[in-house]
Amino acid sequence: MFHTSWFTIRTFLRDAGGSLYHIFIVALSAGIALLLPLGAKQFLTFWSHVEHDKFSIICMEMTVAVLLIAVLSYIHRSIRDRSMAAVATGAGLVSFFPKRTPAAQHHIKQLKEEQGTGRTIMVIGSSGYSTFVDQVGDLSSVLDKCLGAKILLVNPNGQEASARIQAMGHPQHTLATFREEIRQSIDLLKRLKAMGKAVKLKLYADPPLIKMVILGDYLWLQHYHADLDIQDMPEYVMRHNRKDHGLYTLYAHYFENRWESTEIPEYDLETDELVYRSRGGKEIRREQFESQAAAEESRATGKLLHINPDPPRLTASASLMNPLCKASESSESQG
Structure with missing residues (x-):
């Protein structure tokens, strides 16, 4: 019940956010249109004060150059991001x-x-x-x-x-x-x-x-x-x-x-x-x-227990003892 209500509220807020966004864009464009004449008048007044001041003109040119660099870099990055986004969208990411x-x-x-x-x-x-x-x-x-x-x-x-x-x-x-x-x-x-x-x-x-x-x-x-x-x-x-x-x-x-x-x-x-x-x-x-x-575990245990099933033998000692053993066996048979 809580998840259903929260999903409904979130859907409503998402739809309302989209509508508010469009309303804000329309209001912003109307405000800019209304302020254009006032802005143009202020710019002409400002230009009449600085057009004969070389230092002010140089500062204004440098400011405009910095703004152009920033804007062009942003546009370049936006174009690159859009191309990468298109690739990701085509791949489904x-x-x-x-x-x-x-x-x-x-x-x-x-x-x-x-x-x-x-x-x-x-x-x-x-x-x-x-x-x-x-x-x-x-x-x-x-x-x-x-x-x-x-x-x-x-x-x-x-x-x-x-x-x-x-x-x-x-x-x-x-x-x-x-x-x-x-x-x-x-x-x-x-x-x-x-x-x-x-x-x-x-x-x-x-x-x-x-x-x-x-x-x-x-x-x-x-x-x-x-x-x-x-x-x-x-x-x-x-x-x-x-x-x-x-x-x-x-x-x-x-x-x-x-x-x-x-x-x-x-x-x-x-x-x-x-x-x-x-x-x-x-x-x-x-x-x-x-x-x-269980079979695999027992098989693994068996491998550990039967790595060397025969007891260790001293082959050299056995070869030395063989003649003695044979001699004792022959004497016992003769006796």
Whole structure:
């Protein structure tokens, strides 16, 4: 209720601001037109006093030169900014957040909530915890208002997840913590599915490259750095245009290719199984997700325990003892 009222008030203020802007421009132009005769009269009076004073003329010329330089520089910069804005508009780039300040974080969350309400959202991420599990995440409230979700997360049992955690080298980001974050994300998606939302989850095995959120006609993009936290990376916002040559189309096509890949299994939120399908959508096989993790852990433990299964032997001593052993054995047989 509060969000609906605030959205209505903000829409009214935005429309009223546009109307007030047009009224101000009309009033300003009328005032300038009325003051032109008085201004011309004052200028002629001023010129009659300084036209024979060389020092005043030189000062006035220098002032006019400085003003011309400032105005021409502003015009040049405006033309350049307009050309860059045209390039950004053609590419579909509408916003850029270089740093996650508290004010920017609040603004990002607010925009995502507006763009994702009543839509099917599509997400590519790492663990998903900081995105929609954490209460201050960007999509923590969006998932409650969306129609459905298609989510791609990293398989925590793969080798790439371990390599990613080791590369970051952060004491708080361990493999056990990462797997716990994945588990909490899965629990959240299970609750959303129980509420009747069309939620699907897939787990990919390769290292995370980008964090991407598609909310209708808007696409939010971040880059996963090798050894930096995703919260420290800039975030770009792209919008779909009718010409279909922007970056939105490129990344949306990338998501569809990843989602339809037969190498990425779907996570069954009811049975906790990884489901592999063919290109036609036919189910090929299933693998238990938890047992797979336990098998990999036991396999890793077995490798550590069986690196050198045989006890160390002193080959030189054994070769020296062989004749003695044979001699003792022959004497015992003779006896």
